[in-house]
Amino acid sequence: MKSSLLLDGLEAEAPTVLTAPAARVRIADDMAMLRAAAELTRDISAARPAIYWGDMLGSAVLGYGALYAAIVLVPVGWAILAAVASVLALYRAGSFIHELTHMKHSSVPGFRIGWNLLMGIPMLVPSFLYEGVHTLHHARTRYGTTDDPEYLPLALMKPYSLPLFVVVSLLAPIVLLVRFAVLTPLGVVFPKLRERIVAQYSGLAINPAFRRRAPEGEARTLWHWFEAGASIWAITLLTLVATGVVPLRGFLIFLGVASGVAVLNQVRTLVAHLWENDGETMTVTAQYLDTVNVPPPTLLPALWAPVGLRYHALHHLLPSLPYHALGEAHRRIAAAVTEDSPYHKASYAGLPGLVRSLMANTMRGVA
Template identity: 65%
Template sequence: MTTTTFARTSASPTARVPIADDRAMLKAAAELTRDLNAPRPSVYWADFVASAVLGYAALGVAIVAGPLWLTLAAGVVAMLALYRGMSFIHELTHVKHSALPGFRLGYNVLIGVPMLVPSFMYEGVHNLHHARTRYGTSEDPEYLPLALMKPWSLPLFVLIAALAPVALILRYGVLSPLSLVVPGLRRAVVERYSALAINPHFRRRMPEGEAAKQWNRIETACAVWAMSLIALVATGSISPRAFAIMMIVASAVAVVNQLRTLVAHLWENDGEPMTVTAQYLDSVNVPPPATLPALWAPVGLRYHALHHLLPGLPYHALGEAHRRLSAVLDQDSPYYKANYAGMPGLVAKIARSTMLPR
């Protein structure tokens, strides 16, 4: 779902110098990873199913646990595991479905519908973020020049994500059924409230043909689940405590994901088209030896800059691709300029950018 509009500082009077493509880096990235492009279904399924099972089991423990410490510990495990499971929505937009038969269905059954983040909220949206002429422009659904905005935009950007679970229940439990009977509401729901986008000006197109049929089936399942959840809470079938824990865990998933989004790019582009190398340098890798990114940037998201170089590479191959490129590229290659140590330094870097006079 889209966020609210954030205030921006005035544009810098000094025009940015365009960054030319580094041919050596692009060539090495393409040639050294040709054998890594095939996704491994066994890895995808094992990782995804284990994440979902662990997440729901831990959530159950958090709900029934007596001691507060056990509730908190189980809640953290549930949040991290379900967040990892939800992150596979990103892979769905890049991997050919014929290479992973049934994975979209599996995602929607185990994560998409229960967490009200179905696959269609990212499919048909995220690919626009990777379009060479759209990245960082007003037509990019996943880009905001946060580094050029007011300082208070950053905490607002993160905190607003905490409301996502409530917004999703309203989106599917209230707006979905109403959109079937209220003229004009259906188009508004699809265009404005059916995408995991951060650009408030983005409007997605109405689905057509087979995509529309698939969308309707999945959205119907989400609507039934959201309305059932509302009814179960209203009738007391789900206790206030259990519902509160569920919502807190879901909210924590959204906040951690928003923090990860905050440091996925440097957000320094002011709307102009960028070369592939410029897009890479505006993106972020957090490679080993850092260990915490494995938790807050799971399923290959710690190699986000590399992913923008090689968007078709499956998540389990990104680590090997990074090692290969690091072994052959000269130290003056721009490849290393997108590598960072961790989240705190990145947040500080972006925050400092918002405070610069413009």
Template identity: 60%
Template sequence: MGLIGISGMIATDTLDHTAAAPAQPTLPRGLAGTPDDKEMLRAAVELTRDIAVARPEIYWPDMLASAALGYGALAGAILSANPFIATLWGVVAALALYRALLFIHELTHIHKNALPGFRFGWNLLVGIPMLTPSLMYEGVHTLHHARTRYGTADDPEYLPLALMKPWSLPLFILVAILLPVGLLIRSAVLVPLGAVIPPLGRLVWERASALSINPDFRRRPPEGEFARMVFWQELGASAWALFLVWWSATHGWRPLLIGIAVISLTAVLNQIRTLVAHLWENEGDAMTVTGQYLDSVNVPPPAVLAPLWAPVGLRYHALHHLLPSMPYHSLGEAHSRLKKHLGLESTYEKANYRGLLPLVGRLARSTMMPR
């Protein structure tokens, strides 16, 4: 879903008429030059050790209830003859399925043995039915957290959006509308064809098997246990996609089209959330952990709508970059502890923002600045 690539910046020597001047070291720009706040980093670890364990009694009911509400509301949208009522059901379905879908983010960070059966259950109930199995994010999102990759051309989830043209922002959002159609084509056509045409299979894996926004990102071939997991997830998603096409062709396209509209809305919500998850101001330099934190965004209470557009703990995205393995249900408590311990004048406070609209406005104004 990337919009434009990142071009590298090349430093050149300046020449006079007699000799080349010595090369000057390239200094980090913007937040990339931020030194680590060791007090904040130490406090983040020490103050949260007792809440760092994922609790199955929270994960399972939350995921199951979100999925059940989502599918129930989707059925209501499909079965309702009243367009207004159908639309209301569709909005409820989009919000609930959006929450259920975003557990894919948790799957990339929790230890594989932390929640027995949760990965399988989520893929069976959410990932495969929505044609977004966890393979699309596992092995990808963790690269975004790598110390030497974040904000660079090697980061699959980063583009310097704040430094791009104003038209790039609406395009970034609008392209998400086409995501469910692309996922259907991928699983129903491209993956099966790729199984019998190896060059196509490699292309689909490298270019169309990751939830990334960097168009230059290429996935490496899966190996070992992950490769086996990819095989079964792809098989399940392709079988489901082919069934959807067959059933729609023989029984009518209305349910599938309504489903596509609902998933399009979830994709747009996620794209808007992505738009404000970071400040997107880095120009390709490697960043310190503190620099990554300050380039990321928390929208803590009292922002009342944040749990809708940034569910499953993603309203604390900056804090998540300090503590990537912290379970989503503990982020609110971790935030309260750090804010109380470090104070209102600390580095920690600088990544906290009031809400969605101020962040969108800040980003839009940044794209309009002359470069």
């Protein structure tokens, strides 16, 4: 999931920006890099349904199986290990929501419905929360501006903004339960409230100023079906807990795992960009350099940035390239461009260094 699990509009206002940055030199597009990215990946641009289905189904089965083990196991140590395994596996399965926003659905038939039935509705993150929102982040004139639903200038904000950005994601499961068990039914009764729910509480966004438009056509129909499914599931789950059919312990473990998924995604979001843009429009190359690749040989990004998210900068060059082709695309492009190409400048060693750099940037305006 590219954006955080925070629902847009829950924060009263965006964290305060420290100071306006000094004027930056506008980065021109590097046409050699852009041509190489397009030309070297044409033969690997097709989605492979067997990989999508196998990866998503395997991750979901492992995640739910580990969640069940965490609930029923008595030894605390084993239960914790099972919960961690569940967080990692469900996070991977859930990350396919990002692929859903970019793929041609005819290329992997039934995948959108299958993912929503298996992951989106049970975890209360149906794909309509991301579809129609995430693509705005890739719009040429929106990226990094106030119209970008998935961008905040975190590197220019006060230091407390970073831990707050992560900690608030702990509440995501509670927020989603309220969204679907309470707000959805109320929106059916009160049309004005429904308008606000659609605009402010129906997008996985981190920009609190973002307001989404009401869907139309097929998107509207799918939205209503998936929202109804999530609402019925949320109400049913709360009813089963209230009546004792679902033990409170099991429910709390489920919430804990869901919070773990949200926090892990939020940390990944924190280092997905450098977050240094102050609202100006940027060239494609500038957008690329503000985004992060964490390629091999490091191994841990496969856990905290799964389903191709470790190649996030490359994804901004080639948004429609399927996740399973990004590794090969990176190898081809890195070998073809010159040593001084901007392409190499978006690659980083790992999570700790990215976090330290971001924290250092926020501290510059404190002194």
